[in-house]
Amino acid sequence: xxxxxxxxxxxxxxxxxxxxxxxxxxxxxxxxxxxxxxxxxxxxxxxxxxxxxxxxxxxxxxxxxxxxxxxxxxxxxxxxxxxxxxxxxxxxxxxxxxxxxxxxxxxxxxxxxxxxxxxxxxxxxxxxxxxxxxxxxxxxxxxxxxxxxxxxxxxxxxxxxxxxxxxxxxxxxxxxxxxxxxxxxxxxxxxxxxxxxxxxxxxxxxxxxxxxxxxxxxxxxxxxxxxxxxxxxxxxxxxxxxxxxxxxxxxxxxxxxxxxxxxxxxxxxxxxxxxxxxxxxxxxxxxxxxxxxxxxxxxxxxxxxxxxxxxxxxxxxxxxxxxxxxxxxxxxxxxxxxxxxxxxxxxxxxxxxxxxxxxxxxxxxxxx
Amino acid sequence: xxxxxxxxxxxxxxxxxxxxxxxxxxxxxxxxxxxxxxxxxxxxxxxxxxxxxxxxxxxxxxxxxxxxxxxxxxxxxxxxxxxxxxxxxxxxxxxxxxxxxxxxxxxxxxxxxxxxxxxxxxxxxxxxxxxxxxxxxxxxxxxxxxxxxxxxxxxxxxxxxxxxxxxxxxxxxxxxxxxxxxxxxxxxxxxxxxxxxxxxxxxxxxxxxxxxxxxxxxxxxxxxxxxxxxxxxxxxxxxxxxxxxxxxxxxxxxxxxxxxxxxxxxxxx
Numbered sequence: 001x002x003x004x005x006x007x008x009x010x011x012x013x014x015x016x017x018x019x020x021x022x023x024x025x026x027x028x029x030x031x032x033x034x035x036x037x038x039x040x041x042x043x044x045x046x047x048x049x050x051x052x053x054x055x056x057x058x059x060x061x062x063x064x065x066x067x068x069x070x071x072x073x074x075x076x077x078x079x080x081x082x083x084x085x086x087x088x089x090x091x092x093x094x095x096x097x098x099x100x101x102x103x104x105x106x107x108x109x110x111x112x113x114x115x116x117x118x119x120x121x122x123x124x125x126x127x128x129x130x131x132x133x134x135x136x137x138x139x140x141x142x143x144x145x146x147x148x149x150x151x152x153x154x155x156x157x158x159x160x161x162x163x164x165x166x167x168x169x170x171x172x173x174x175x176x177x178x179x180x181x182x183x184x185x186x187x188x189x190x191x192x193x194x195x196x197x198x199x200x201x202x203x204x205x206x207x208x209x210x211x212x213x214x215x216x217x218x219x220x221x222x223x224x225x226x227x228x229x230x231x232x233x234x235x236x237x238x239x240x241x242x243x244x245x246x247x248x249x250x251x252x253x254x255x256x257x258x259x260x261x262x263x264x265x266x267x268x269x270x271x272x273x274x275x276x277x278x279x280x281x282x283x284x285x286x287x288x289x290x291x292x293x294x295x296x297x298x299x300x301x302x303x304x305x306x307x308x309x310x311x312x313x314x315x316x317x318x319x320x321x322x323x324x325x326x327x328x329x330x331x332x333x334x335x336x337x338x339x340x341x342x343x344x345x346x347x348x349x350x351x352x353x354x355x356x357x358x359x360x361x362x363x364x365x366x367x368x
Numbered sequence: 369x370x371x372x373x374x375x376x377x378x379x380x381x382x383x384x385x386x387x388x389x390x391x392x393x394x395x396x397x398x399x400x401x402x403x404x405x406x407x408x409x410x411x412x413x414x415x416x417x418x419x420x421x422x423x424x425x426x427x428x429x430x431x432x433x434x435x436x437x438x439x440x441x442x443x444x445x446x447x448x449x450x451x452x453x454x455x456x457x458x459x460x461x462x463x464x465x466x467x468x469x470x471x472x473x474x475x476x477x478x479x480x481x482x483x484x485x486x487x488x489x490x491x492x493x494x495x496x497x498x499x500x501x502x503x504x505x506x507x508x509x510x511x512x513x514x515x516x517x518x519x520x521x522x523x524x525x526x527x528x529x530x531x532x533x534x535x536x537x538x539x540x541x542x543x544x545x546x547x548x549x550x551x552x553x554x555x556x557x558x559x560x561x562x563x564x565x566x567x568x569x570x571x572x573x574x575x576x577x578x579x580x581x582x583x584x585x586x587x588x589x590x591x592x593x594x595x596x597x598x599x600x601x602x603x604x605x606x607x608x609x610x611x612x613x614x615x616x617x618x619x620x621x622x623x624x625x626x627x628x629x630x631x632x633x634x635x636x637x
Contacts, residue, residue, distance in 0.1 A: 263442025263470035307457045
């Protein structure tokens with residue numbers, strides 16, 4: 001019985017339907033940022049105490065991969081590029097990408113644009129381990145000391161991971177990782193780590209204190225090819241998995257319950273995202289120390305330009321991080337040359353006011 | 369299709385769904401009526417798998433729902449919840465495209481056409497490129513219904529699947545209330561089982577094939593409109609006196625009787 005034959009005006013006709021683009025909003029940002037990354041890398045390789053012409057930089061890069069160009073590059077320039085500037089610039093790009101991708105993943109998981117990889121304790125755990133190795137390690141195991149450039153990164157990486165595992169363990173109940181519990185456990189563990197670092201600094205001597213302070217502001221000064229290789233390996237899962245998880249992360253924006261109703265394996269995505277983040281950010285923190293604000297600013301800028309679609313947000317924020325960090329490093333080593341500023345100081349000094357500027361601008365746009 | 373076998377569900381030590389048995393049939397619109405706190409939303413949550421019964425089972429085609437993989441269920445079951453958070457800058461079409469996620473990770477033209485069609489069905493063609501957070505509550509509600517339609521596209525073609533709508537008319541104007549229920553009828557006609565939680569008895573009377581009345585977590589009555597939607601039963605379920613005005617050959621229409629509130633029924637635990 002179709003007594004419900006209410007006469008309703010037709011709302012849409014098929015004729016008025018527009019064909020929409022399949023491309024996610026803001027897709028153009030990815031190629032633009034890729035080009036910007038190339039430009040920044042060339043700039044980072046040519047600017048410094050020994051100025052090298054961009055043409056020579058391109059030549060050196062071409063030679064390195066077995067091509068010839070019409071330009072010449074002196075042996076000294078080639079050495080500076082290969083051993084000092086290129087490792088630094090590439091390390092900066094990889095670290096920036098890792099921090100930004102980690103930021104995007106955590107923000108998706110917490111459904112909060114202010115989330116940061118540091119929330120799950122990876123940075124503070126790494127910092128405690130690094131401080132412990134610096135202060136206690138060099139006191140008791142002198143021969144471990146700085147003779148091996150990998151002791152500190154290895155310790156920081158392991159420290160970061162142990163902390164994350166502890167946070168996750170605390171936040172797990174009945175086979176589910178409760179995200180709000182991750183946040184609370186992370187806050188407690190971050191506080192604990194801060195206290196541990198404070199204690200270690202109390203018993204440290206002056207040189208160790210400076211070392212710990214320097215590390216906690218971050219630096220690309222120790223960049224070398226082997227550490228770049230390690231960092232690239234740690235970033236690999238993020239690069240391989242992003243196309244797979246991006247649609248799932250979009251669904252997760254609706255909430256975990258809704259995402260599950262859309263067939264998203266929520267528990268696996270959550271754990272996977274945390275593991276990928278900690279792998280990338282843990283390795284970054286281990287090699288560069290604590291560099292703040294990139295994980296917050298890069299995703300935020302991309303969201304303003306392209307919206308929250310992770311199919312664009314993940315690669316674009318990664319690329320933007322890779323652009324911003326070498327830029328910040330360029331600034332850090334040229335602004336007061338020959339004195340070099342810690343890069344974490346630069347990202348905070350430039351990043352924090354910029355972030356505030358963005359927030360104020362947004363507030364003006366959306367009157368409440 | 370989907371069935372409830374003596375399902376009991378507790379919340380905070382209190383049974384909010386008690387011993388409910390019912391089998392949903394393909395091709396039917398089932399309206400679920402009941403006062404606030406009668407257990408309607410909990411029943412929907414049990415069917416959507418968000419809640420698990422403390423006793424009894426929820427079955428999907430002879431299998432226990434807990435044994436059905438979420439990815440498989442997402443292809444044949446769509447849910448429009450009471451309030452889905454969407455305070456972010458997605459376009460309406462992006463949100464509808466999320467309904468294609470159970471079917472493909474990398475949507476193509478075909479999926480986009482399905483999404484566009486779903487938006488047209490809820491009367492939002494012109495809103496596809498609008499940001500979700502700039503839409504009104506009712507428009508947003510319809511975007512979520514469109515998402516469910518896009519999600520069930522294949523299930524509708526095959527004439528199987530279930531659509532759960534938890535108070536889909538809550539934020540809608542009169543036209544769109546009717547429209548959403550017409551869509552529900554249309555989806556049911558394609559062979560999908562549709563469950564609609566409603567507060568408006570007249571919408572239920574006008575559109576449902578089958579009505580479930582709940583009170584205090586129990587299934588008070590279930591059956592056709594003519595059988596279940598009687599003033600005594602509705603009075604018992606909804607705690608209000610209604611007068612039935614049935615137009616010639618039409619479905620019943622209910623209006624509250626003057627002084628309809630039953631003071632003795634208020635403030636009961």
